[in-house]
Every structure is written in C-alpha cells, then in structure tokens.
Amino acid sequence: MMDFNSAIDLGPHANFIIAAYIGVLIVVFGLILSTMLNAKKQKNRLADLDAKGIRRRSDK
Amino acid sequence: MKKSSSATEQTLKKMNWFDKLAHPGQFLKWSKYLVLPLTIITILLFTIGLWFAFFNSPEDYQMGDTVRIMYVHVPNAWLSQFTYMAMAVSAIGTLVWRHPIADVSMKVAAPLGAAFTAIALFTGSLWGRPTWGTFWEWDGRMTATLILLFMYLGLIALWKSFDDQLRAAKLIAVLTLVGAVNIPIIKFSVDWWNTLHQSSSISPSGIAMPPSIYIPLFVMMFAFTFLFITLHIVGMRTEILRRKADALERKSLNQNEKRG
Amino acid sequence: MSMKPFNAILIRDIKLASRSFGDVLTLVLFFIMIGVIIPFAIGPNKMLLASIAPGIIWMAAFLSSLLAIDRFFRADFEDGSLLAMRHANISLSAIAFAKLIALWVITILPLIIATPILAMMLFMDFEILIRTILSLLAGTPALIAFGGIGAAITVSLKRGGLIAPVLILPISIPILIFGISSIKANAGIGVESAAMLFLIAISLLAMVFAPFAIALALRLDQE
Numbered sequence: 001m002m003d004f005n006s007a008i009d010l011g012p013h014a015n016f017i018i019a020a021y022i023g024v025l026i027v028v029f030g031l032i033l034s035t036m037l038n039a040k041k042q043k044n045r046l047a048d049l050d051a052k053g054i055r056r057r058s059d060k
Numbered sequence: 061m062k063k064s065s066s067a068t069e070q071t072l073k074k075m076n077w078f079d080k081l082a083h084p085g086q087f088l089k090w091s092k093y094l095v096l097p098l099t100i101i102t103i104l105l106f107t108i109g110l111w112f113a114f115f116n117s118p119e120d121y122q123m124g125d126t127v128r129i130m131y132v133h134v135p136n137a138w139l140s141q142f143t144y145m146a147m148a149v150s151a152i153g154t155l156v157w158r159h160p161i162a163d164v165s166m167k168v169a170a171p172l173g174a175a176f177t178a179i180a181l182f183t184g185s186l187w188g189r190p191t192w193g194t195f196w197e198w199d200g201r202m203t204a205t206l207i208l209l210f211m212y213l214g215l216i217a218l219w220k221s222f223d224d225q226l227r228a229a230k231l232i233a234v235l236t237l238v239g240a241v242n243i244p245i246i247k248f249s250v251d252w253w254n255t256l257h258q259s260s261s262i263s264p265s266g267i268a269m270p271p272s273i274y275i276p277l278f279v280m281m282f283a284f285t286f287l288f289i290t291l292h293i294v295g296m297r298t299e300i301l302r303r304k305a306d307a308l309e310r311k312s313l314n315q316n317e318k319r320g
Numbered sequence: 321m322s323m324k325p326f327n328a329i330l331i332r333d334i335k336l337a338s339r340s341f342g343d344v345l346t347l348v349l350f351f352i353m354i355g356v357i358i359p360f361a362i363g364p365n366k367m368l369l370a371s372i373a374p375g376i377i378w379m380a381a382f383l384s385s386l387l388a389i390d391r392f393f394r395a396d397f398e399d400g401s402l403l404a405m406r407h408a409n410i411s412l413s414a415i416a417f418a419k420l421i422a423l424w425v426i427t428i429l430p431l432i433i434a435t436p437i438l439a440m441m442l443f444m445d446f447e448i449l450i451r452t453i454l455s456l457l458a459g460t461p462a463l464i465a466f467g468g469i470g471a472a473i474t475v476s477l478k479r480g481g482l483i484a485p486v487l488i489l490p491i492s493i494p495i496l497i498f499g500i501s502s503i504k505a506n507a508g509i510g511v512e513s514a515a516m517l518f519l520i521a522i523s524l525l526a527m528v529f530a531p532f533a534i535a536l537a538l539r540l541d542q543e
Contacts, residue, residue, distance in 0.1 A: 011125035013190040020129045020186040024136075027179050028287065031172065035291050035298070042301040049305060054312045155536075210490040218487060221477055230540040231473045235487060238469055238533055242491040245522065249494035252518075256501065256511065 082161045084300045091293050098290040105283035112276035126190045131276050133183040135284035136176045137201075140208055141243075143173030143288065147215075148240040151233035161296070163229035164303075166236065167219055168295035172288060174212035180205055200251035207246055211239050225303070325410040326418050333422030343391070344430050347384055351431045354380035355438040366443050373442035374452050374503040380438065381431050381456060382496060385463050386485040388427045392471035393419070393538070403542060412535035420461075420468050420531065428460045451503045451512075458516060459499040462523040465530035466492050472537040495522060 049055070081090065113131040147169045153162025184202055185195040196202070215232060222228030337344060358376050359369060369376075396402040405415050432453060439449040470484035477483065501515035 013126045016186045016190055017125060017128050020132060020183045023182045023186070024132045024179055027175050027182075031175050031291055035294050039294060039298040039301075042298050042305055045305040046301055046308075049308045049312070052312070054308050207490045207493060210486075214483075214487040214490065217483060218473070221474075221479070221483055227476070227541065227543075230543075231537055234533055234537045234540070235469070235473050239491060241529075242494075245494050246491065249497045249518070253497045253501065 082159055084160055084164070084303075087161055088297060088300055091297055095290070095294055095297075098286060098293065102283060102286040102290050105279060105286055109276055109279035109283045112279055116276070126187055127273060129183055129187040130273075131280045132284075133180060133187055134277060135281045136180040136183065137205065138281060139284055139288055140173060140177035140180050140205060142285070143169050143176060144208065144212075144240065144243065146292075147173065147236050151236040151240075154229050154233040155237075163226070163233075164296050164299045165292070166229065166233065167225070168292055168299055170212055170215045170219065172291055172295070174209060174216060176284075176288070177205060177209040177212055181209060198254060200247070200254040203250045203254070204247045207250070208243070211243075215239075325408050326414055329405070329410075329415055329418040330422050333419060334425055337422070337426035344426060347388055347427060348430045348434050350387065351380045351384040352434055352437060354383060355442060359442075370443040370445070373439065373444040374448060374455075375500055376442060377435060377438055377452055378456070378496060378499050381428070381460065382463070382492070384431055385427055385460070385467055386488065386492075389467040389471050389484045389488065390474075390481060392423060392468055393475045394471075397475045402538065406539075406542075412539060413531040416468065416472075416531040416534040416538070417527075420464055420527065420534075423468065424461060424464045428456075428464060432456050432460075448503060455499045455502040455516065455519065458502070458519045458523060459495045460523075462495050462519075462526040463492060465523075465526035466495075469530055469533050469537065472534040472541075475538070476541050495519070498522065 081087065109131065113128055147166050150162045150166040150169065153159050154166060181202070184205070188197055188202075189195050215236065218232055218235065219225075219228055222231075355376050362368065393402060396405075406412055408415070435453055435456065436449065438444075439452070444452070466488045467484070470488040473487070474484045498515045498519040502512050502519055504512065
C-alpha cells in the first residue's frame with residue numbers, strides 16, 4: 001500500500017479513494033469467488049451422481 | 061433409451077432458432093464457448109480502465125483526486141439499474157413465454173444487482189465525504205439507490221423462502237414487474253421530497269467533464285458491464301446444473317423408495 | 321358482468337371481519353400504541369409532538385397495515401374458498417378488487433376513525449387533523465393495493481410472516497412521502513395540493529392495476 005501511495009500522489013483524500021477501491025475489490029472478488037465455487041460444487045454433485053450411475057436419459 | 065434421445069432431437073428440430081438457443085440443454089452447450097472470451101475481455105477492459113483511472117487521468121479541478129472514485133461509482137450505479145432492467149425483461153420471459161431460462165436468468169441476476177447497488181452506495185458515500193462533507197446525504201439519487209438495494213434484498217429473500225423454485229419464479233416475476241413499474245415513481249417522489257427539504261448540496265452531476273475523465277469512465281463502464289455479463293452467464297450455467305442435480309437426486313430417492 | 325357476485329364477496333368479507341371483531345380491535349390498539357409510545361421515546365414536549373404528529377400518525381397507519389398484510393388472503397387460501405371463488409361466475413381480478421375494498425373497510429377505516437384519539441394526545445391542531453384524515457383517505461387505498469400484491473405473492477408460504485411487509489415497504493415509500501407532504505402547511509405554496517394530487521393518482525392507479533397483479537399471482541400460485 002505504501003508503494004502504491006508513493007507511486008502516484010492521490011492528494012489529500014487518498015484514504016477515501018483507497019478505501020473505495022478496496023471495498024470494490026472485496027465485493028467483486030467475493031462475487032467472482034462465490035460464482036466459481038458454486039459452479040465447481042454443482043459440477044462435483046453431477047459428477048458424483050454420474051459415478052453412482054444416476055443420469056438423465058437424454059445425456060448419455 | 062435410444063428412442064427417447066432421438067425424440068428430444070426431433071423436438072429440437074421443430075423449435076425455431078430462439079427456442080433452440082434458449083433450451084436449457086442447448087444453452088449449456090453454446091454458452092460454454094462464451095465464458096473464456098468474456099473473461100478475457102473483462103480482464104482486458106479492467107486493466108486498461110484501471111491504468112487510465114490511476115496513471116493517465118488528471119485530477120479534476122473541482123473535485124481533485126476524488127474524481128477517481130467516480131470511475132468505480134458511476135459504472136456500479138449504472139449496473140444497479142441495468143441489472144434490474146435485465147431482471148424485468150427476464151420476468152416478462154417467465155410470465156409470457158414460461159421459459160425456464162428466463163427463471164434462471166432472473167434468479168442469478170438478483171444477487172449480482174444487490175452487490176452492484178451496494179458498491180454504488182459504498183463508493184458514493186466515500187465520494188460524498190470529501191465533496192459534500194458527509195457520508196450520507198438524503199439526496200434523491202442516493203436515497204433511490206438505497207431503496208433499490210432493499211428491493212433487491214427483498215427479492216433474494218423471497219427466492220430463498222420458496223422451496224419450489226418453479227412456483228417461486230412465476231410469483232417473483234410478478235413482483236419484479238410491480239417493482240419495475242414503481243422504480244420511476246419512487247425516483248420521482250424521492251427527488252420531489254428532496255427538493256422540498258433541500259438545504260444546498262452540490263450534486264456532482266452538474267459538473268462538466270473534460271474528455272480525459274470520459275475515457276477512463278467509459279472503459280470502466282464497459283469493464284463492469286462485461287463483468288456482469290460474464291458472472292451472469294456463468295451463474296446461469298451453474299443454476300441449470302444445480303437444478304439438474306436436484307432433479308437427479310430426487311429421481312434416485314424415488315427409485316430407492318420404490319425398491320425399498 | 322353483473323355486480324351481484326362482486327357485492328356478495330365484498331359483503332361476505334366485511335361480515336367475516338365483523339364476526340372476528342378481536343382482530344380489528346387488536347389492529348386499532350396497535351395503531352394507537354405506536355402513537356402513545358413515541359412521547360415516551362422523545363419526551364412530552366408539546367411543540368415537538370405537535371409538529372411531528374402527522375408523521376407519527378402516518379407511520380402508525382403504515383406499520384399497522386403492513387402488519388395486517390399477512391392475513392389478507394391466508395384464511396381464504398387455506399380453507400380453499402379462494403379456489404372455489406375461481407369457479408364463480410366472475411373474474412379473479414374482480415374478486416381481488418372486491419377483496420381490496422373489503423380490506424380497506426376492515427383494516428384502514430377503523431384506524432382512520434381512531435385517528436382523533438391520537439391527534440388529541442399528540443396536541444394536533446384541528447385543521448391539521450382534518451388534513452391528516454384527508455391524506456390518509458387519499459393514500460391508504462394504494463397502501464392496501466400494494467399490501468394485497470405482497471399478500472398474494474406470499475400466500476402459499478407457510479412461514480410468510482415478515483416477508484410481505486419487507487417486499488412492500490420499499491415500493492410504498494412514495495405513498496408516505498406524498499401523504500406527509502399533503503399535510504404540512506408550511507412546505508410552500510401549492511406543495512400540499514400537488515402532493516395530494518400525486519397521492520390520489522397513485523391510489524387510483526394502484527387500485528386499478530393491483531387487482532390484475534393479485535389475480536395473476538393467485539392464478540400462478542395454484543397452477
């Protein structure tokens with residue numbers, strides 16, 4: 001964070017700017033992570049079911 | 061078994077191109093090829109946008125460096141409304157065409173919209189503190205955005221309180237459209253109320269923007285919009301898979317019961 | 321469409337409510353109690369209470385009707401009479417409209433009748449009281465209409481409870497805004513009458529369109 005600050009001068013309100021971007025970062029990464037984890041979870045569920053021999057007629 | 065699969069092929073052939081694209085199974089097939097390109101475009105746009113935002117844009121002569129907050133605030137404020145629009149269009153799809161893909165689209169959009177709206181409020185208040193001198197202002201736009209967040213959260217809560225997701229989709233579609241009709245009324249009433257009680261707050265929208273601010277802003281708008289599209293499509297794929305897995309689990313439970 | 325079945329439903333609902341008089345009384349008590357506990361929270365200052373009295377009365381009416389939402393269609397849904405009404409010689413939207421009017425009569429009208437009690441305890445001017453009652457008369461139909469939509473959407477949820485109010489509250493904010501603004505005399509010339517017109521417009525539109533939304537939700541729910 002210190003490097004970031006010295007690289008470009010964000011002026012007197014640097015704290016607000018950094019806090020805003022960190023907040024955005026947390027929410028956006030949270031969204032991406034939860035989307036990815038959920039996708040993985042459902043794929044695993046289907047794979048488990050498939051391994052048990054439970055599958056739909058249409059997708060062999 | 062062969063008979064049934066050819067039967068699905070037969071029905072697929074009879075459908076028009078739109079129904080084909082929107083059929084959940086077909087959607088899974090063609091959307092697979094979109095995820096990677098969309099992800100790459102999103103990452104590229106964010107890289108360019110953030111580079112402009114931090115290293116290649118001047119500070120505004122009135123707002124100073126806090127103008128950089130705008131590059132994340134405005135795109136999310138736009139997405140908070142765009143996502144509701146997408147949800148309302150999906151709601152029409154659910155009610156008029158009874159299409160399962162519209163249900164899925166509506167359900168996945170709600171948490172995304174809530175997140176974008178929350179970001180818009182958060183960055184707005186951090187922008188407001190240096191420019192207005194306060195984190196919260198009962199300003200028309202901020203208040204309307206807060207109400208929009210409540211609407212998203214209410215819809216999410218409603219999705220969670222139904223067990224039967226097919227029934228939930230139809231009822232939530234009705235509520236989503238009722239909300240869509242009311243959003244302009246809410247906006248108007250809140251603005252009207254605000255002008256009644258206004259002391260004198262400076263609205264950042266009244267300030268003319270030089271092109272050096274437009275460029276990063278537009279790139280960031282596209283970056284966040286593509287982020288939404290990417291997450292929405294991946295989320296829809298996941299939701300379809302989840303429903304498939306649920307249906308299979310139910311089926312195997314039923315079979316076990318019959319055997320036992 | 322003959323008016324007979326419409327009137328029959330209206331009269332039936334009002335009769336049912338008068339038989340369960342306890343429910344109406346509870347709601348009125350709740351309404352009055354909100355107004356009574358506020359002086360304990362902010363102190364018995366006469367000037368202050370008089371100036372915020374319209375707001376308190378509107379909030380009390382708002383909360384009371386939101387809390388009553390859950391009962392709107394539940395009894396009819398659970399005993400199957402809602403299903404039976406669908407086979408009557410009348411459209412479901414007309415039934416919904418009749419029920420909305422009945423709901424207004426059995427939930428809101430008692431509150432409006434009880435308003436002078438609150439006005440007295442909150443040191444309200446007579447003129448302001450009249451304005452408040454007029455604004456409640458103009459705005460509460462919209463409140464009932466929105467409440468009806470929320471009730472219709474959540475009627476099949478066993479643990480509905482708080483969800484309908486949470487859904488309806490955000491979209492009801494304009495009613496509150498225009499309701500209060502139509503009372504306050506010091507807001508500026510023409511403001512009150514403008515607010516009153518907006519309030520009436522919202523109520524009329526809500527009463528016209530809500531029955532269709534309610535009918536749609538009830539029909540979709542029973543598919």
